[in-house]
Structure formats: structure tokens, C-alpha cells
Amino acid sequence: MNHFVRKTICAPLGWLAGLLLFLLSSCGTSRNLKQDEYILRKNVVKLKTSQTYADKSALKDGLKSVIDQQNNTYLFGVFPMKAWLYNLRYKAYERDSTNFQVRSRIVEKPVVFKAATIPGSVKKMQSLLTNQGYFNARVSTSQDTSRRKISVVYHVDAKDEFLIDTVRYDVDSSTLQAIMQPEWEEKTLLKESQPYSNSLLGTERSQMVLLAKENGFFKFNTDNIQFELDTASQRVLRNKKSLVENAANAFIGKVKNTRPTVSVRAIVKETEHYDAFDQFVFRNIYVYPEYNDNEAFYNTFKYEDTSKGVIYRFKNAKPIVRKNVVLSKIFLKKHALYKQSDYNNTLLQLNDLSIFNYGRIFITEDTFFNEQGQHYLDAHIVLNPGKTYDFNTNFELSGGDLYLAGSALNASVTNKNLFKGANQLSIAGTYGFELNQTKNPDQTFFQRFYLMTQNFGLNTKLIFPTFLSPFKFNGNKVSIPKTVFSLGGNYLDRSNYFRIQTINSSFGYVWKSNTWSTWQLNPLFFNSLRLTNVSDSFRVRLNEVQAIRNSYQENFILGENIEFIHNTEGKRAGRHTFLRLGFEEAGMLLRGGNSLLKGLSGKGFSFNYANYVRLDFDVRRYFTRTNRSLVFRMHGGIGVPYGASKTLPYIKQYFVGGAYSIRGWGPRLLGPGSYYNPALQNSNDRLFIDQSGDIKLEWNAEYRFRMIQLFAGAIGLHGALFADAGNIWLAHKDENMPGAEFAFNKLWQDVALSTGAGLRADIGGFLILRADWAFALKKPYLLENSGWVIDQVDFGSKQWRAENINLNIGIGLPF
Template sequence: MAGSVFYKRYICRCVLPLLLAALLAACSSTKHLEKDQYLLWKNKIVLKNETPMPNKGELKENLDNLVVQQPNSNFMGITVVKIPKKLWAYNRRYKRLHTRPDSLLPKSVQRPVIFDSLTMPQSEQNMKNYLFNQGFFYARVHDTVVFRKKKAYTTYTVETGPNYKIDRINYNIDDSAIAAVVRGASDATRLKKGTIFTYSLLEEERSRITTAVNNNGYRRFNLENITFKIDTIDRSIFKIGASPFENAVNYISRTAKRKGTLDIDIIIRKADDSLSYNKYTISKITVYPDYGGAEDRNDTNMITRNIKGVEFKYHSEYVLPRVLYRHMFLAPGNTYSKADEERTISRMGGLGIFHYIRVQFRENRVTRDSLDCSIYLNRAQKYDFSTNFEVSNGTTYDLGNSLSLNFRNKNFLRGANLLTISASGGIELYYDENLADDLYKRFQLLTQYYGINASLDFPKFVAPVASSIFSNSNLPHTVISVGENVIHRINYFQLLNTSATFSYNWRESETKTWTLTPAFINKIRLPEKELTDSFQKVLSSNEYLSNSYKQTFIEGENISFRFDNSARRKGRSYSYLRVAFEEAGGVLKGARKLGYALNQLYTLQDTNFAQYTKYDLDARHYFAIRKSVMALRFNGGVGIPYGPPWTLPYIKQYFAGGPYSLRGWRIRSLGPGSYRKSLTEKVNQIDLTGDIKLEANAEYRFPVMPLFAGAVKMNGALFADAGNIWLANPDTAYAGGELAMDKLGQDIAMDLGIGSRFEIASFLTVRVDMAIPVKKPYVHTNSGWVFKDIAPFDNGWRAENVVFSFSIGYPF
């Protein structure tokens, strides 16, 4: 009965207003049309194909985008219910706006899209061209239109017909040296027997072959040297640049039509450029590290230094020449390679010490087989200083602010080493209306935190072995960092964390990155004079907390792998994966067993050292849907203590809730498991943490509207989060906090929410999210689902359940 009442309330309060808005928008959308005009209300694509098609949805969406006339845009991209918000806004101000030219209309309005039947043939042609490029050579498109109540509804029925598979690939090359290069690089081709043919594959193959030939010294070889012939038609040769219908369907032989397969000839000719088959060698390289202008080329007063045939000319030693030499892939005597040229530019740019980088080649006009190379580098500002101020709120506090000061030297010791020093501090306040009548006195200091951190990033591997065993193409870096940070929880404790790390990171490929930390150190200290009696009492009654907050020495190592193909698949669906492993205590445990002096030192100091292993996984996939994105993430981690104190250190524990986790709970307020703080416990007393974390998130992101003449883009989001944290071992202080498979379903928390993202000038994203919990692990009725309790007009319910979060950047 209660559920029935809830759904009636939901329909009355949420669904009916939406339907009413849609009805009002629909009724008013045509009121300014003339007698013979119709508003284009909907385009429909009906796709008919002879065989199963795995990418049917994507194909249908692409065809829809090719329709010349598109209906007025919908509110927040909603397609189930038609609400043309911009058209409605235009009609409201019709008298003022209808005489204005389109260029002067506000971006928040849109004129009615008047149906034009003359655009339909062009839409058909666009679809046929696209389908032809996708290998559907005999596609047919039929259009119909229905007029109803001053609205036009168009339907495009698309019969794709069969598409073809590649049978044989033949090479027809008029030069044996070029032929050897092409065949040597053929393993990377996507033109393979059995692959479904599309013209985009030919474009990709032409670029791939051109790149392979360029990388083997043939600098002037280009796309125009390559053409294709489909099947065995001799009368003309297909060229990529031409329109598909200029090449005609007759290119596909009748035999091919019966078989459903194609033969492709790849034809390479010298073409119009007589030098396109000349192979070039680099004869001379000159580098200008502080290039000031054309006069530097002939300035005899510049300092000159030669490293293995590379000449460096500069006014002052802004950066050590050997550093630049180490980041070069071009060398005298080497065969020219386009890839080496691009990698040199990329590596020089990655140093961060130059405004611009330009590589220029000059051919020897006599021999026509050698190149002089000049690399021009314009120095950037060496130092920069920045500040950052933030205001925030969280579970343990009601109002917080922080200030950080950051100094960077981008060319430390003239080695393109990046030195960063940052100092930060902040406070957290909690609000209690019972403290005083004065509003300002109701805020009490809860936490103070401050620290200083420094890091030094070397653009190379710093290792006790020869650097020649590492490849510069992997963009190697060595990072050393140290820091001292203090958290002072007023009336409870003071925690000091001294840290140091030594790490390597490098790229395996364009999409794969590794980070290896052979050693990291954290020393956690809680001065006894800062521990209050009340906090000591809490620790004495809670073994898990007592172990978490012990003075601890952490020494360990970790490694992580990251895959990210977003740059390669820009504008399309892409994936992200991060896998990490961390271990601590193994070295110290071995030292203790061997009786080293190190063991005696820590025994005398009565300092514990942490012993654990951690495994982390962050997997994401982003589905591109027109102008929208569906983002999915699974995030999990397991920490396993394998020695005393049998608990992860506080700084290594997992937590749930907050703007980057389950947004229906404030940060560190959920879990572990089905545990819930009693009403007598202070919310701001102790953070809730655990040894295991499982979390899944789904977020649909869509554009809403531009603001301030397009300087700010407002985007919307609908999201759902699920997950929790757990303890690795049962603890009486946290009833239900351990992970057990028979109650995993009960322990999973879930929330739903809506949010806005404001992209400011394409470099900063401010995010506002509102979420409510819909499944609470600590509610033991109805498996934790609390839909029936939702009461958005009840002040008490909103205060307890509606969570707003303000943050920078996307949650994932």
C-alpha cells in the first residue's frame, strides 16, 4: 500500500509536470506559422538490411545525422518526450525577435524549422554516399512525409543491401625498393581477407603506407603516389579523393556481386613528383636552444658546441646541450624518418621549457639525396608561481577552506628538470546552532591542516645502470618527492605524516603507461601530548581504530599500468584502465629476521611498521552518443594486512562517499558494510574507512545550453552510483562491517542524482551534483531499498537525504 502511495506521488509530482510542459510546448510551437507552412517535428530512420548487423544502432544514428533538415532541439537532449525549449523561448519573444537576422539571435532561442521538401533528395543522396563509403554499393533510400496538425513527420526507409568482404589484396609497385618497404610493413594493415570493406579502410591504408615509406627515407613520397583499383576494371583507377558516385557502382564487377567479395589492387607510382622515390640521409644538424630570429643563423658571436656531430649554437647556456641531445631522435648519417622528426618535436615539447619548436630541412640541390636539418627552439619562462584557494564542505565538517602556494622551476640546474615546491594549509569548521545566538559563534574550529611538499622530475631514468639500456622513445621520467603534512583534529589528535618517494614512469606506447616506485616511505606519528583523553577512550574501545591510528613506519614499493585510448579515438567511444599493486613491510620484515641494525633502531623506538599488500582496479568506458556521452566505471580495491598490526594504516585505507564516489553520501560517511553510526555518536568524530572497496558508477552526460555568448558551456548529467567499503576482518566495534558473500547484496549502497557541469573557456569545469540514496545497507527491510520513503517536500527528509556536492572536474 505504501509503495502504491509513493508511485502515485511520484507520478503527480514528477511525471505529470513533465508531460504538461511537453503539451504546452507542443501546442505553442506552431502558432506563428503561415497557412502553408509546417513545423518539422520528427525525422525517423527505418533501417532494413539483409544480414545481421552488429553496429546497426551506430549506423542508424549516423544516417540520422545526414538528414539536411533537423527538428528544433529538445530540452536537455530528451528524445522520449518532445520539449523544444529554445523554440518555445523564441515564440515567447516573437514580436521582438522575428525581424532580427539569425546572427543576432540569442543562443537561448531557435527559430521554428519550417519543413522544406527540397531538402529530402539531398538527404537521400547524403545517405547513399555514406552507405557507399561503408561498402553498401546497392543501397536504396525512400522518403515519405506525413502532415498532421501543422507538423511534418518525415520517414526515410533505408534498404542497405549487401556489403562486401575483402578477398584478395594485390600490390602493383613500379620500384623494387619501395615495394620492399611496403611489404615489410604489411603486418600492420587492416586490409585483410575476410574484412568487411569500407572506403575508410582504403584511406587508412593509404596513410599507413605513406607513413611507412616516409619513415624509410623517402621524404617526398606522399598520398598522391598511391591509388586503388577494386576488382579488375581496367578502364579507370579509383582515387580516394573523388566522390564515390563519380567512380560509379560499375567498379564492382558482376562476379563480385555474386560472390559478395572484392579484390583490391594497391597501385604505387612515381606520379608527378620526380623526386618522390629519392631516399634521403641527414648530413648535418644544427640546434638553436635560445633562437631569437633569422639573424641568429649567421651570427658568428654565438657559442658553438658539437656533440657527436650535432652542432648547438646559443647565446647563453639556457639548457645543457647534452640534455637536448638525449631527447633527439634525428642524427647525422641516419636515414630520414618522419617518425623520428615527430618524436624529436614531441620530446622537446615535453620538456616544458620552450615556447615553440620548429624543425626545418633543406635538400642538397646537387646530390638530391641528403638533408641539412635545423631545429629552432624559443625559450619559455623558467619560473612560475601560482595560488589556489578553495571553499568546500564534507562529512566531517560543514565549512572548510584551503590555500596552496606553488612554485615551479621548469629548468632546474639547466637540465630541463622540473622542481615543484608547494605549501598548503586550511581549516575545517562545524556548525552547531546550540552554541550561541550569534551566527558566527555557532561555527567552531574542527580541523587544522598544513604541509609542505617538494618534487624533482628528471626527464630521464636516473638509475645505477647505463642509461643506454632505456629508450628515449618511451618518454622516461624519474620523480623524487618529499613532504611533511600535519592534520590537527581539535580536541582529538594531531597526525604528522613524513613522506618520500622515488618513482619511474614511462610510456610503452601511445596508449600504455607504466609507473614503478621501487621505494616509498611514510612515517606516521601521533604525539601523545596531543592525544586527548576522549580520543584515547575511543581508541581503547575500538581495536580497528586503535590499529589504524598507531604510530607507523611504512616502507614499500608499487607498480601501476594505465591504458587510455581517448587521444587516439577523439570524438568516438573510448576506454580507460588502471591496474596497480602495492606492497609494504617486506624489506623491513626481512631485515628484522636477519637482525640488522635497522631492526634494532626501530625496536628501540618502539615503532611499528606496516605489512600489507594492495590491489587496485579502475576500469572505465565512454560511449559516444551523438553529442552526449554514457560513462561507465568500475572501481575496486583490496588491502590485505599480512602482519601486525593486522590493519591497513589510516592513510592507505579506502573510503566511500563524496563527489568522486557515491554522491548520495558525504565523503567518508558510508560503511563499512551495513554498519551505521549510532545517533549518539558525533558525525564529525571519526572517519569511516575500510580495507576493501567495490564501486560502480554510470553517468549520462548531455549538453544543455551555452552561457555568456558561448564562453561557458552548461552540460547536464543523470547518474547512478553503487558500492561500499568493508573490513578485511570482523570487528565488534563495527557490526556487519566485514565482507561476506551471503550478505553482499544487502551491503551494496545505491544512489541516484542529477548534476550540472559548467565548462569555462574549455580549461576549467565546475561541477554541481545533487543525489539521494535509494538503497541503504543499514536499512534491513525491503533489502535496503528506500524508494517508498522518498518525500522531497519534507524538510526532515531533505536534510537527511539530499546531498549537494560542489567540485572541480568530472567525477571520472
């Protein structure tokens, strides 16, 4: 029987393989080459450098990017699919170079090697290395020929990276030198032992200009600064950029511990701006709040009013926005020195008022001087008013941890100038539903889908563009906190099981402490939950499992929370960090009120309220290169119920599994801990409402890479390899759920691990459709071999694939 199977399967496969080889050989990329022509197979950069391991890859990518002649795209680095497709219709594409498939790069013309491009590539590499501080670098080339294909090898000996030794300033103005040189020296980026690069020098030049403009030197610019380099110094220094990594590399003999140095001389002198070394102050500040595009704003106003040194000019007797609202966003002051930060923050704050389409500042030079000989400036602030009301509807498609696919219809109306104070009042309504899918093999693909939830919601939000508080707040100029009030209600129908009505409200503030960091503080929020229409089957689960009963009990939540987000994306090329920390407490105020009421009347509150403390975290590290990226994430949280509460409220609990979590398991199938109920967790209807917990820990790693770009890059097909680990736990032991509670001595046993691969279709850079296939490597509910099941992996078994490979469909990247 086995012999028959092998024969019936292998014979067609042999024919198919033979046919494929015939097609590949007959339509290969070198088929249409002329005599002495070769296909450029690939460019190889062999880099020898004393650079640390962390930056070597980035340098290598940069060197590859400047090569003039790039090879064809190769699928998985092996097969030139686009060039092969081009050769299938070679004559047609050669006759019509404007063909849509050629222009959209669905196909690629085979790249014929041109030796004349090599010298230019070498020159660009040499320039890039010099710009990075490798002044003694050498680049040579060689060629490897195989049949009709050539690989060009660039041998790059970067030598030693130069470090900065000393920095000296020559300033051609005693006034400028007295005011600015101490600050330049204190805040310079050109620190001793810092690796030299042209980009660092450019950043230093920009910072010197910014610091000068902060001190009133309005016309000072980068043309006033030149740098001279001196590499003749015999001094050597240790690189301070990464002490730990350098020490480790030096220990194993990979990186030299000392480097040659370069001295920098900053020359500051006047150019055509003879007054670049003079300070400027503001004489008049004008505001035009009804500006229309391209109009002569200085002679179209009818009314004028002066307040706090600012001249307010408007066309109508009643301004669109109250004057004090606009004036509170202006940091330019009469008779004050020009400061670039005041200019930038004024624009930032004014453009943050949603009633205006945009704000601009025109600065003109006055012909007068003050007593100190400083020049006068006039600032003309123009504001273009927008529509007061904004109507919006949208239709959403989504995927999530708890469901396979979802859709929602949203409609909203916003008044962007309530009470003429640039306050925003938004009223939004929504209807959505979520679909899930069973694994019943007796059903067709579409029959497996079922309606999991329906959701109706109405929410209102009121945002004041200022800090409302009984206490005075001295905020920074980067971002004055916005005050946010919200109130909403939601109705959730979990088909055939229960319905939940919730009401929520909050009062808080949102502000940015700097360019990269955002805070949100809610001194007060509440949620109320009411459970109705409970089915008999779900009521059985409520009665059987105390954790579920506590999660779904009718509850009132009153508390406060704070969230901090730090995102350095865009701060440094090639890598950035995302950090989110959140803290929430509920019940403390109500416990105090309950105790007070008992003391006065002998009776406390007649309703249940939640008592818990919850801490959440999400840390991500992104390493990005031209065609690939590596991402690490650690996230989770802990919620500790106290007082009369035994577990977190349902809406505050944690879940794992699904397309955005541990992908080897479906949504909410894993945990808590090592708890496992085969009858429920292997059910075809996939209703596992009870798989939630009070504690969550999760680790993820994902390597992403580009595969094929279609339609001139409009659609990109990308791949990914990933691994996920983690679980959820209960904070307190539950006799009905053995192994569900958290304990350090069984943490290793409870951690689940899965791995897999995925495909992502990036449509125009705004929509990513994702499919991830994953399977478990470690199952915490199996005690044998600590839960490891690697030895059971069998890709050749249809049964194993059906039972273990989990397909996750999602929209957007998982993190």
C-alpha cells in the same frame, strides 16, 4: 480534513495548469506561420541494416547529423522552450536578428519546414552510407503532418555491409616495390573479412606513407597512392569484427551471417615529385639552442662545436643548457636513413625539456648524393629558450568524497634549468580548508556549514629529464623515463578532534611505453604520521574501536609502488577505455632490517612501522554519441595488513559515499560491510571518522545527456541518470564492529545500491558544477529482505524525501 487539503491544493494547481496551457497555446511555435507553412517538428531516421547492435546507434547518429534542416531544440524532447521564448517577442527579434539572445541561442527562431532541403539531405546520407561500405543502400522519405507541424521520416535500407576480400599492390618502381611491398602486405589494415569503409582506406594510405618514410623515402606522400574498388566478386564472407556478437545476432535471426565482398587494388605511382621513390640520408645535423622567433638562425651564431656527429651552434660562450642534455634527446643520426619516427621522437623529447618554449626541425635538401645514389638531407634543430624561473599562484574550489566543499590557496616557484641540465626544482606551499554540512533541521542553511579541516603543506620536487640509476637502461625512443625526487610535509587540523603531522618522500620514474600507456615506478617511498591534540570524544572512539586505534596510531611507512595507466581516449571515435592499476608494498625492508638488528643487538626498532600489501584498480568504459554518453566504471582495491599491523594506516584506507562515490550516502557514512551504529551514523554533526576499510569494491553506471545550450554554447545544462553500488570492508574481524569484515558468503548482503538523477552546468568547457540527487535502493545493514528498500520509496512523502534523498554537490564529473 483530507477533503479540505485536496481542495486547497488542487484548486490553485488547476488554475496554474490552465494558465500554463493558455500561455503555451497563445505563444506556440506555429502562431506566426504564413499560409501553407509548417513547423519542422523533428527528423526521424528509420534504419534497416545488417549492422551489429553495437554500431547501429553510431550509424544512425551519423545519418541524422548530415540532414540539412535540423529542428528546434526541445526540452526533454517534448517542449520547444527556445522557440517558445522567441515567439514571446517575435516582432522584436524579427526586426533585430543581431540581438544578443538570438546570437547566443538563448532563443531560437522557429524552424519553418523547407521541402527543397530534403534531396540534398538524401544525397548526403547516400554518400555517408557508401563511405561506410553500404554500396547498395537506398534512402527514401515520407512526411507525417499533424496540425501545423511536419515530421520528416528518412527510410534507410542500408542493405548488406561489404567486407574486404583481396588486396593487390601495383607499384611503379622496382626499388620501392622490393623494399616496401613485403612490409605493406604484412602490416596492412585491409584484412580479409574486415568491414570496408573510406576511413579505413584513408588510415591504410597514411600507414603506407609512414612505413615508407621509416625506410628513407622522405618525399613519398599520400598523392602517390590511389585505390580502386571492385564489387563484382560473387564471393561472400563472415564478418570477423565481432565474432561473439555476430554469432548471437545470427542465432536470433537479427543479422545475416555472410556479406558481399569488395576487392581493393592499391596503385603506387610517381606524381610531380620525381624523386618520391628515392631514399634520403642525413649529411649534417645542426643544433641552434638560442633561437629567437623568425631569425635567420644559420648566420647568427658565434661559436660552433661538434659532438657525436652533431654540429652545435650557439651565440654565447657558455650555453644555456649543457650540450650532452640536448644531444641525448636527438635521434637523427649522420649518414643514417631518414626515419619519420626519429624525427617525431626528437621533437617530442626536446619539447619535453621545460627550459625551452618550443623546438622545431627544418629539413633542407642537399645537392650532393652518396655512393649508393641516395639523396642528402640537412637537419636544422632550433630551440627557443624560455624563462628559467616560473612563479605561480592559484585559488581552488573543490568537492570530494569526504567533504562538501573546499578551497585552497597554492603558491609555487620552479627553477626549470637547475645546474644547467634542464632539471626542474619546484617548491610549493599550500593552505586549504574543507567545509561540511549537518542535517540539523533547527539550523538555517548557512548555519549548517562547519569547518571540518584545515591543511598546511610544503612540498618540494626535483625532476631530472633522464634515467638516473646505477644500472644501464636501454629505453625506447617514445619516452625516456624521467627521474623524480619528492619531499614534503603536511599539517592537518581536524577541528575539535585531532591534528596530524605527516612527512612524505619518494624516489621514482615516470615514462610512457606508448602513446596510450604511462608507467610510474617508485622503488622507494616513505610516510610518517604523528597524531597530536586528541580530543576526549575522539579518544573514547580510539579506545572503543581497535580498527580506528590502528588506523591513527603513529606510524612509519617505507615501501615501493608501481602504477600503470592506459587511456585510449582519441584512439577511436565513439568509445574509449580508461584503465588504472596500482600495486604498493610497505614493511618488507623494515622487517628485514628489524630482524637483522635483533640478531646483532638483541633489540629491534623502537618505532612502529606499517606492514601491508595494497592493490588498486579503476576500469572505465565510455560510449559517446553526439548529444549523449554512457559510462561504466568498476573500481576499488584491497589492502592486506600483515605482521604486527592489523589494519591499513589511515592515509592508505578506503572510503565510500559522497559526490564521487556511492551517492545515496554522504561521505564516509557507509560501511564497513553491514556494520551499522545508528547513534553515530544518524548524528547531525556528520563526524563519522571511523567509516573506513581495508577493502573496497564499487560499480557505477551513468547515462549523460545534453539538455540546453545557452550563450552560443558557452554554458551547457546537461542531465544524468545513474546507479552506484559497492561497499568497504575490514580485512580482519573486529569484535567491536560486527559485520565489518569481508566474507564471500555475505558479499551480496553487504553490497549497497543507490540511484538518482543529476544536473550539470558546463561553463565554457573548463568548469563543471554538478548537483546529484540520490536515494538508497538496498541498505546492507538491514537484514530483512536482504536490505532491499524499494517498496519504501515514496516521492510524495515529505518526510521520506528529507530522510532519504541525498544531495551531492560537486565540481567536475564523478568519473
